[in-house]
Amino acid sequence: MISENQLYITQHDVISQNVKYGFLLSIALLFASLAFVFNTPLEIYSGMITILTSPANLTTDYFALANVGATLCNSALLTVHSIGVIRMTRAKVNGPIIAAVFTVAAFSFFGKNLYNSMPIVIGAFAYARVTEVPAEKSLLAALFGTALGPLVSEITFNIGLPFPLGIFYGYLFGFIAGFVIPPLAKHFVGFTKGFSVYNVGFTCGVVGTMFTSLLRSTGRNIEPVSVISSGNNQAFTIIFLSLFTFMLISGLYLNSWTLNGYSALLKHSGQLSTDFLKTNGFSVTLINMALLGYISTLYVLFHGGELNGPSIGGILTVVGFGAFGKHIRNVLPILIGVTLMGFLNDYDMSATSVVIAGLFGTTIAPIAGRYGTLIGILAGALHLSVVSNTGYLHGGINLYNNGFAGGFVAAIMIPLLEAVQYQQEKRKQLREPVDPAEEIKVSK
Known part of the structure; x- marks a missing residue:
């Protein structure tokens, strides 16, 4: 059926x-x-x-x-x-x-x-x-x-x-x-x-x-660079908020002017491969992408960042993955974690490198989706520390530096989280009451 x-x-x-x-x-x-x-x-x-x-x-x-x-x-x-x-x-x-x-x-x-x-x-x-x-x-x-x-x-x-x-x-x-x-x-x-x-x-x-x-x-010097622009916030705030509003209205129109199905989308952890078009339909996915667009844009502006090439790239990437694993429930803990780690370590939170660490750091959003908000915040905090040190390895010729760093964060955290979860489930089974009928069978 x-x-x-x-x-x-x-x-x-x-x-x-x-x-x-x-x-x-x-x-x-x-x-x-x-x-x-x-x-x-x-x-x-x-x-x-x-x-x-x-x-x-x-x-x-x-x-x-x-x-x-x-x-x-x-x-x-x-x-x-x-x-x-x-x-x-x-x-x-x-x-x-x-x-x-x-x-x-x-x-x-x-x-x-x-x-x-x-x-x-x-x-x-x-x-x-x-x-x-x-x-x-x-x-x-x-x-x-x-x-x-x-x-x-x-x-x-x-x-x-x-x-x-x-x-x-x-x-x-x-x-x-x-x-x-x-x-x-x-x-x-x-x-x-x-x-x-x-x-x-x-x-x-x-x-x-x-x-x-x-x-x-061979003696070649391959290094990351920092060629950054500024001064385009007003224009691109208008452009992107208008774009995401159009996407939201289109999604609502296609979804009969309701949010039906969006709560179901939020229940997914986002772990690969979670295709929201397949599980929840195009209209609900479009709504999700639009909401992530608002959050990403406001995240940059909240920290006083610039809407330049890299940060716009971060926003569009988060929006795109709103069709493939990311949603507001698993993204927000990562953004919070990056922000908290940045403030604790006195980072310049308006710096483009830090802003995009938050946006692209949502690559590990499934950790928050599977293990909850607090673990997601911890993952985001760890990501900022790791990504600050991985760029030198590839000299900047890999544009997805946050994907590189996020892979290490996931590889470190997931085995530990799975081990803890396994032990918790074992303890839970031991605490569960024994069925009297099963106890009689065992005694016989």
């Missing part, structure tokens, strides 16, 4: 596939349109050339490197490219795919561009071809794996190679990185047990550390 709720979700998914594609495309169109509000076509063209031909190590804010209009165009271009790749594989839009597209759009504000992403995407699909599996199986690795885009840019433009050789080795290393990400990502899920939703981020951290070590062994 199929329940009424399951029947509704099934019917809704069947009729809304085009709507989902349209939703993703509308984000690209919005950014492309807004680009010309901020800059002239000539400024955008010049900025795009700068973005495509510059090193992109974490943290390179494209607002500061080029200009706002070029950055918005870069994000729109990569979003459309991602949608095209999805269409090519004939994949249906689900929670993980929405998260992937939003993540690509997000990091196109600081580090990803079409030049440095292409070889990684090609490498991931080459792995599928060589292993004779459907291209769809490598789709998420291809999209999320573009976290290593700075590796391509770094080799091409920043280690002193002649230009033709820089292109050749940049694309060769990018291809190799893309090729190894799919099998490694599958393997590393067991390392975090799905409690860090940026699983490919952890994978890219490991791969990036390997490549950085190789480059450093």
Whole structure:
């Protein structure tokens, strides 16, 4: 028997596939349109050339490197490219795919561009071809794996190679990185047990550390950078609050102007893989994404942070994963934990590096979803300490540094939490009264 709720979700998914594609495309169109509000076509063209031909190590804010209009165009271009790749594989839009597209759009504000992403995407699909599996199986690795885009840019433009050789080795290393990400990502899920939703981020951290070590062994200096912009808070507060309001209204409209089903979504821990489109439907998922957008934007503003490339990337990533594991109940404890640790250790909470540690630190939101608010706060606090020290390992060529750090936090905490939970359950069983009938059977 199929329940009424399951029947509704099934019917809704069947009729809304085009709507989902349209939703993703509308984000690209919005950014492309807004680009010309901020800059002239000539400024955008010049900025795009700068973005495509510059090193992109974490943290390179494209607002500061080029200009706002070029950055918005870069994000729109990569979003459309991602949608095209999805269409090519004939994949249906689900929670993980929405998260992937939003993540690509997000990091196109600081580090990803079409030049440095292409070889990684090609490498991931080459792995599928060589292993004779459907291209769809490598789709998420291809999209999320573009976290290593700075590796391509770094080799091409920043280690002193002649230009033709820089292109050749940049694309060769990018291809190799893309090729190894799919099998490694599958393997590393067991390392975090799905409690860090940026699983490919952890994978890219490991791969990036390997490549950085190789480059450093040749005498090259690979380091994170800090190119940060400021002064765009008013404009982007209006833009994003308007966008999230539109998403909320659309979700409510599609959900018959109710919040029916949202409480059920909040009961999920978020542990990989929790596809909210599959479990709760598109309309409820859209509501969840909008609410996370409000929370993320206000989190930045509350701490006096700047709405620049990295923080906007953080906001969009949280929103995207509102379709794939994150919701307000498991995200808030992480944000609180990061904030408390920051205040206790006298961090500058308005610093972009600290603000994005909170936003991207929600990768470990499933820990709060499974083990409760207090454990979630503890996880968030631990994450801030760990992420402050992992960037050097990969030299900033892995854009998902928080995914890398979050993987370690999950790997450390989960075995301990499982051991404690196991002992508590054993004690509970010992305290439970014995059934008299069972006691008689045992005595006989």
